[in-house]
Amino acid sequence: MKGYVFHGPGQSAWEDVPDPAIKEPTDAVVRVDAVTICGTDLHILKGDVPEVRPGTVLGHEAVGEIMEAGSDVRTVRPGDRVLVSCITSCGRCRFCREGMYGQCRGGGGWILGHLIDGTQAEYVRVPHADLSVHALPGAVESRDAVLLADIFPTSYEVGVLNGRVRPGDTVAVVGAGPIGLAAVATAQLFSPERIVAVDLAASRLEAARRLGADAVADAGEDPEQLIADLTDGLGADVVIEAVGVPESFELCTRMVRPGGHVANIGVHGRPATLHLEDLWIKNVTITTGLVDTRSTPTLLRMTAAGRLPTAELVTHTFPLEHMEEAYDVFSRAADTGALKVVLGAPSHDDLAVPAA
Structure with a gap:
């Protein structure tokens, strides 16, 4: 498959990477249908987040379909359309039990596109899937839902x-x-x-x-x-x-x-x-704080009811394979007017991408 790989400060590429596979019975593998780029990804590319190792697939926000679920996954199954949260939660450690999922000590927290391969790829492995993905109602479009993975919570x-x-x-x-x-x-x-x-x-x-x-x-x-x-x-x-x-x-x-x-x-x-x-x-x-995403279910309900202006933040859409172009547009927001760019999701509005 293809993924957007960090190779060190100022170095990245959309290239071939190994397909993800189930490693633990709590994992799920998701086919990525919509993904976005975060300002944090730009910080990584500048070298501001030294924990990210060269060779890591970036990205921590996505909407997609469950392709495979581990034997211990109970809340979703193959074929389900889901939101992949930017925060992974084991649900068992002290911090998770207090609702502080961002501080998870059981192999969670902000790990996607940070400590393990992330979502800016054709497929992604999501650990602790029961608490780290959210089933999506049909009324919520992918390009709206992907904004609930990180920026809104x-x-x-x-x-x-x-x-x-x-x-x-x-x-x-x-x-x-x-x-x-x-x-x-x-x-x-x-x-x-x-x-x-x-x-x-x-x-x-x-x-x-x-x-x-x-x-x-x-x-x-x-x-x-x-x-x-x-x-x-x-x-x-x-x-x-x-x-x-x-x-x-x-x-x-x-x-x-x-x-x-x-x-x-x-x-x-x-x-x-x-x-x-x-x-x-x-x-x-x-x-200060890292998001916990405990509000995501509430924000999803509000989006389904039309109470959050998610669509107004999406200024550019791209096919998934145009990741490098999308990064260029997003990183030059002062010139391009980019707010959020969404890749892979079908657009009802046929938003145009301004010339670089």
């Missing part, structure tokens, strides 16, 4: 829930890429007074407005002052960091009000300065 759990968004809050989302846009969408479930999106790209700020942001701010034009003006100088109740660079994290800590929450989602490859000399007196809560 990540934004909802690590951003909105960790940030404790409440009715009447002012919520600032720093970074209007796919994760930030999903945070804008899911923060609205808690009826904040206003949501402010901050980014450098005008196209992404416009997307944030379409998804429900009440105000937008260019990151280069003093967003701190806008937040101060909107809150009588207090600062935002919740600030969600969705970029993953020191400058954006430090901006978030300056925008939050005393007693507020900074919820960090971004994947950081460099140290950021924590200005405790300013923050210690402000009762600020800072949270």
